[in-house]
Amino acid sequence: MSDPDFTFTIDGTTIPAKPGQTIMEAADAAGVYIPRLCDHEGLRHQGGCRVCTVKAGGRSVAACTQPAAPKLVVENETDHINKLRRDLVEMLFHEGNHLCPICEASGNCELQAMAYRLDMTGPTKFPYLEPCRAVDASHPDIALDTNRCISCSRCIRASQDVDHKGVFGYVGRGIHRRVAVNGSDLAHTDADITDHAISADVCPVGCIIRKGVGFATPIGEREFDHGLIGSDIEGKRRE
Amino acid sequence: MAEPRLIEISPVTRVEGHGKVTIHLNADNQVDEARLHIVEFRGFERFIRGRLLWEVPVIVQRLCGICPVSHHLAAAKAMDVICGVDALPPTAEKMRRLMHYGQVMQSHVLHFFHLAAPDLLFGFGAPAEKRNIFEVIKENPELGRRAIAMRKFGQDIIEATAGKKIHGTGAIPGGINRNLPIETRDRFLAVIDDMQVWAQDALALARGYTLEHDHLVAEFGSFPSNYMSIVREADGALDLYHGTMRALNSDGGTIFDKLDYTRYHEKLVEDVRSWSYMKFPFIKELGPEAGWYRVGPLARMNTASFIDTPLANAALDDLKAVTAGAPNNSTLANHWARMIEVLHCVEKIRDLLHDPDLQGTDLRATGVRREEGIGVIEAPRGNLIHHYKVDENDMVTYCNLIVSTTHNNEGMNRAVKDVAVKHLSGQERITEGMLNHIEVAIRAYDPCLSCATHALGQMPLQVEIFDAAGTLIDSRQQTSGQG
Numbered sequence: 220m221s222d223p224d225f226t227f228t229i230d231g232t233t234i235p236a237k238p239g240q241t242i243m244e245a246a247d248a249a250g251v252y253i254p255r256l257c258d259h260e261g262l263r264h265q266g267g268c269r270v271c272t273v274k275a276g277g278r279s280v281a282a283c284t285q286p287a288a289p290k291l292v293v294e295n296e297t298d299h300i301n302k303l304r305r306d307l308v309e310m311l312f313h314e315g316n317h318l319c320p321i322c323e324a325s326g327n328c329e330l331q332a333m334a335y336r337l338d339m340t341g342p343t344k345f346p347y348l349e350p351c352r353a354v355d356a357s358h359p360d361i362a363l364d365t366n367r368c369i370s371c372s373r374c375i376r377a378s379q380d381v382d383h384k385g386v387f388g389y390v391g392r393g394i395h396r397r398v399a400v401n402g403s404d405l406a407h408t409d410a411d412i413t414d415h416a417i418s419a420d421v422c423p424v425g426c427i428i429r430k431g432v433g434f435a436t437p438i439g440e441r442e443f444d445h446g447l448i449g450s451d452i453e454g455k456r457r458e
Numbered sequence: 459m460a461e462p463r464l465i466e467i468s469p470v471t472r473v474e475g476h477g478k479v480t481i482h483l484n485a486d487n488q489v490d491e492a493r494l495h496i497v498e499f500r501g502f503e504r505f506i507r508g509r510l511l512w513e514v515p516v517i518v519q520r521l522c523g524i525c526p527v528s529h530h531l532a533a534a535k536a537m538d539v540i541c542g543v544d545a546l547p548p549t550a551e552k553m554r555r556l557m558h559y560g561q562v563m564q565s566h567v568l569h570f571f572h573l574a575a576p577d578l579l580f581g582f583g584a585p586a587e588k589r590n591i592f593e594v595i596k597e598n599p600e601l602g603r604r605a606i607a608m609r610k611f612g613q614d615i616i617e618a619t620a621g622k623k624i625h626g627t628g629a630i631p632g633g634i635n636r637n638l639p640i641e642t643r644d645r646f647l648a649v650i651d652d653m654q655v656w657a658q659d660a661l662a663l664a665r666g667y668t669l670e671h672d673h674l675v676a677e678f679g680s681f682p683s684n685y686m687s688i689v690r691e692a693d694g695a696l697d698l699y700h701g702t703m704r705a706l707n708s709d710g711g712t713i714f715d716k717l718d719y720t721r722y723h724e725k726l727v728e729d730v731r732s733w734s735y736m737k738f739p740f741i742k743e744l745g746p747e748a749g750w751y752r753v754g755p756l757a758r759m760n761t762a763s764f765i766d767t768p769l770a771n772a773a774l775d776d777l778k779a780v781t782a783g784a785p786n787n788s789t790l791a792n793h794w795a796r797m798i799e800v801l802h803c804v805e806k807i808r809d810l811l812h813d814p815d816l817q818g819t820d821l822r823a824t825g826v827r828r829e830e831g832i833g834v835i836e837a838p839r840g841n842l843i844h845h846y847k848v849d850e851n852d853m854v855t856y857c858n859l860i861v862s863t864t865h866n867n868e869g870m871n872r873a874v875k876d877v878a879v880k881h882l883s884g885q886e887r888i889t890e891g892m893l894n895h896i897e898v899a900i901r902a903y904d905p906c907l908s909c910a911t912h913a914l915g916q917m918p919l920q921v922e923i924f925d926a927a928g929t930l931i932d933s934r935q936q937t938s939g940q941g
Contacts (some may be wrong), residue, residue, distance in 0.1 A: 320625060321517045356510060356851040430852060433512040435822075437628070437636040438621025 225289035229253075229273075230296055236287040243271055243282040246295070250456025252449030253295055254304055254336065256311075256329055257371040258283040259421050263380060268371055270304050270333065301337055308334050309343035314394075316350060316366040317424070323433030324425030326441030330369055331424075332448035352397070357406035360430055361419045368398050368426040377418040378410075386410045388420060398426070461485065465882070466922015466933035467893050470494075470900055477905075479896055481878050482921040487885060492878035492899060498734040503857045510659030511537055511848045512631050518844070518859070519625055522906055524568065526625050527561035527616055528837030531699070532844040534629035536835030539720075540848050542825020543632040549818030550633035553619050555699050556810045557628055558835070560615025560699055563803040565838035566755070566796045567612065569904040570660065574793060578667050582898045583891030597911030604656045608800075611646075611653055615807065618642050633822030637716050643811050650808050654769075656806045661773055661797040668794045669780075677880070679789035679873035679899040684741065684751035685760040686843055686865070688719060688834055694763030696770075696802065698836040704761045705741060705751060710784050713741060717836040722843055728860065739860060739866050750868035753840025754903060757793035760785040765798075767805035773798045789873050789902045796904070799838075837862050839904050863905040873899040890930065 226233050229242075229251050236245035243253050257268035264280035273282045274294035281292075294300060311317075311330060319325045341342060356362040374387040375398070386408045390399040402408040410419065419427050438444065468478035482490040502521055509517060515533040519526035538546065546554070576589040579597065587593075595602030613623040618638060620626025628634055644847040668675050685708075688701035694715075703722065714725055729738040729746050740749035751757075759778070765771040777794055780786065786795075810816060818855055833844045840862030847856035863870075877899045881892050922933050922934045 321513060321520065322512060323516075354508060354510065354853065356853050362510060362852070428510075430510070431512060433510070434516060434630050435626040435635050438626060 225287075227287055227289065227291035227293060231294040234287070234293075234344045240295055241283055242273060242275060242285050242287045242291075245287045246282065247452050248455075250453055251295070252452040253282045254333060254449065255283055256333060256369065256423055257373065259373050259423075261381065261417070262373060262376045262421065265372060265376065268369070270307055272300065273442075274300065291422075296347060305337040305339055308337055308339060309345055311369045312339075313343050313345040313347050314350075315348075315368060322425045323343075323428060324367075326438065326444055327436070328425060328443075329423035329448060332443040335443070336447045336449065353418050354383060355400070355405050356430070357404040358408075358410060358430075359406075361405065362428050362430055363398075363400070363405055364426055364428065365397050365399075366389070367424045369424055370396060370398065371423055372398075373387075373421040373423065374398065374427055376416045381383065382418050384409055384418070460595065462924075462927065463487075463888075463932055464922050464924020464928070464930045465888055465893070465923075466930065466932060467896060468922060470897055473882055475859055478901075478922060479874055481882060481896075482924045482925060483882070487883065489875070489878045489883045492871075492875040492896075493733060494867075494874050502651050503859055504633045506846075506857045507854050509848075509854050511540060511852045511854060512747065514846065514854060515629055515631075516611075516625075519860075521861075523624055525561060525565050525838050526711055526908060527557055528835055528842050529844070530620070530629055531558055532627070532833040532835045532837075532842050533846075534631065535700075535835065536831035536844045536846050537631035537833070539833070540828050541631040541845065542827055543823045543933030545823070546633055547818065547820040547823055549637055550814040550821055550823070552639060552697075552813060552815050554629055556638070556807065556816065557616055557619035558699050559803040559806045559810070560612045560619065562612075562838045563800050563807070564609045564612025564616070565904075566800045566803075567605060567608045567660075568840075569901075570793060570800075571601070571609075573904070574901055575605075576600075577792070577894070577898050579902070582895045583889075586890055586894070589894070604659075608653060608656055608660075610650065612803075615646065618646070620725045630822065632824055635821065637818055637821065642815060643816065646807070647811050648701060650811065653804045654801070654808070657797070657801040658769065661794075661801050664794045664797040665773075667777070668788075668791055671790075675790045678895075679788050679876050679902065681872055681876060682787050683869055683872075684708065684713060684744070684749070684783075685757040686741075686751045686753055687761045688836055689762050690766075696762035696765045696774075698758075698760055698799075698803075700835070702921055703834070705843075706761055706785060708785055708787060710760075713744070715918065719843070719929070720832045722832065722834065722845075722860075726860070728864075734867075734868050737860075737864055739865055740868070751865065752869040753862055753865040754792060755799050755838075755840075756786060756788075756792040757840060758836060759798065760793045764804055767802050767809075769805055770798050770802035773801060789869075791851040792902045792904070838841060839863055839906055840865055861906070863903070866903050866905065869901050870900055870905060873902070878922045 224237050226235050234245050246253050253271050257265050259292040262282045266284035269281060271282040272279050275285055275291055302377045350366050352365045354362060354364045359379050368429055378384050378386045386400055387398055389396050391397055400408045463483040465481040470477045476794050477494055477496050479494055481492045483492050502518060514537060515530045518533045519530040521529050572591045572852055575594050580588050617623045620628035653919040684705055686705040689704045690697040691702040704715045707713055725742055726739050727742045740746045759774055765774050830847045835842050842862055843860040845858040846854055849855050877896050883897045922930055924930055
């Protein structure tokens with residue numbers, strides 16, 4: 220006999236949950252948005268970016284990996300937690316070259332959208348590292364600009380677990396860690412996007428881009444032009 | 459005998475970008491040399507290399523905050539060629555033209571009312587605190603209101619076609635990313651009659667100033683030169699978006715005509731001088747001394763056979779009558795020419811708004827990739843050339859930009875020297891009002907120094923005066939908003 224459903228609270232709101240659900244899964248179903256960058260529907264949870272950090276029972280945990288538990292008291296949208304999240308996002312900006320004004324992902328970019336949601340309205344307080352990595356445009360259909368990579372590992376998980384190709388992976392350690400491909404360049408991998416491969420589609424920023432479609436979506440019709448990131452989930456609650 | 463002096467005007471104000479003027483006075487207080495220096499370096503031609511071709515129209519428009527549409531469209535035209543597209547779908551070309559006419563209109567209105575009008579209304583030597591748009595509005599509230607409303611109209615057109623008033627994304631290689639909804643069209647049609655009347659009134663103001671000050675206009679920074687622009691290939695009509703290149707000498711004689719602009723490098727070369735980041739283009743066959751030329755509104759009035767909108771064409775005939783059809787060499791006549799173009803843009807916008815192609819859905823064409831593309835457009839300040847090479851992986855390997863203000867470099871330097879000699883030579887005491895005369899001459903070209911150096915600009919001007927030994931003896935630095 221399976222364990223019975225239960226409830227817990229996020230910021231005082233009662234959230235129904237099923238056994239095995241993470242805090243984020245239960246929150247999403249209940250229409251409560253917990254910010255996240257590395258988590259993506261259909262990919263295994265990783266808890267890497269820590270933007271989904273919440274206080275659960277007084278401990279800081281990643282909501283995407285932490286299982287919900289009966290009567291758990293979770294803090295999500297507090298000033299303190301959102302400041303920590305904003306610091307994390309600011310550090311992502313300072314690590315890469317996130318030049319929104321000229322980036323084709325602008326308006327569809329989750330990092331940019333998260334910065335807006337977290338009220339990051341100006342330059343970060345951190346120094347910019349300004350990486351200078353060559354763009355890999357050798358593949359006929361996709362290009363890789365790792366200056367914009369936030370090391371979310373979505374492409375790696377999608378390539379390994381969903382596409383079963385292992386095209387993308389990390390090289391280097393610590394601050395030098397970055398996404399690379401299993402060949403001399405993209406052209407020498409099987410990063411084909413003509414099948415059902417999703418690794419090129421899960422990138423939250425403008426790192427992996429489809430060739431020839433940049434800026435084809437008019438301003439005003441892009442994903443985040445009409446609402447904050449997470450408003451789709453929060454909309455469920457209003458319904 | 460007085461000591462030799464060096465006067466420095468730094469920065470030059472009410473222009474876009476950052477520049478300075480140096481004036482060398484000898485021991486007799488005579489002007490030996492006067493130069494406009496562009497002191498900022500930007501390097502777009504270099505750092506665009508290695509970027510992807512469809513990013514280019516969006517990146518290079520950041521050269522400028524006043525006429526980004528010009529760079530956006532010139533780059534898009536070049537990328538059309540690279541993507542193998544020789545003819546855009548009608549909706550795409552007309553949406554781009556609409557964007558461009560809105561852009562030229564708002565830029566010209568900004569220059570005439572906000573930047574130049576204080577000089578024209580209050581006098582070149584008026585107190586510095588008087589020479590700004592706020593005093594214009596205080597003096598003539600209705601004129602100020604119209605200036606703001608006309609510029610807004612142009613910017614709204616840009617927003618409707620590019621998504622934003624500044625730095626939008628409308629043009630993409632091979633086409634456009636949107637059409638014009640009926641309700642947006644109707645919003646513009648509701649005010650187009652006002653725009654036409656106000657454009658005609660502005661034209662009358664510029665024309666009246668020019669004719670009432672004919673002696674000043676005739677001598678102030680005026681000199682013969684060659685003129686160059688694109689014109690409509692079939693009949694030589696004014697065409698701000700597309701055409702073939704035409705260059706005339708100061709008598710109206712043809713230097714070249716019907717030149718496919720992809721061959722621009724066969725006719726134009728760029729000279730480099732150690733004291734400026736801005737190059738000096740000239741017509742190759744005439745050499746640097748005789749081959750320099752001017753571009754911009756007055757150059758276009760000189761090169762165009764006619765204008766294909768009736769009100770602007772009548773205004774062109776009126777302008778040409780002053781010189782009996784010969785090219786007009788008066789620097790200050792640029793303001794008159796600029797207002798003719800505003801009227802032309804309003805007429806063109808009206809025609810386009812009535813064209814159902816703007817509601818079409820065929821927005822983008824494709825073709826067979828090429829390695830090289832050149833896009834040329836008539837920007838508000840004159841001819842604009844974008845030239846790119848792209849490798850087989852869609853990455854830019856070469857970029858050459860010749861912008862309007864660069865074309866006018868020699869002309870502006872000659873205007874600076876002409877005015878300096880006439881107004882500063884023999885003067886023991888150099889006043890701020892005298893120095894503003896030099897800025898007025900520069901302003902008449904509506905220069906965009908940011909574009910021309912490919913500078914984060916507040917467009918201030920600096921004037922320096924050196925003695926005969928090259929020692930700086932006086933410097934004037936003016937901040938934005940001051941004279």
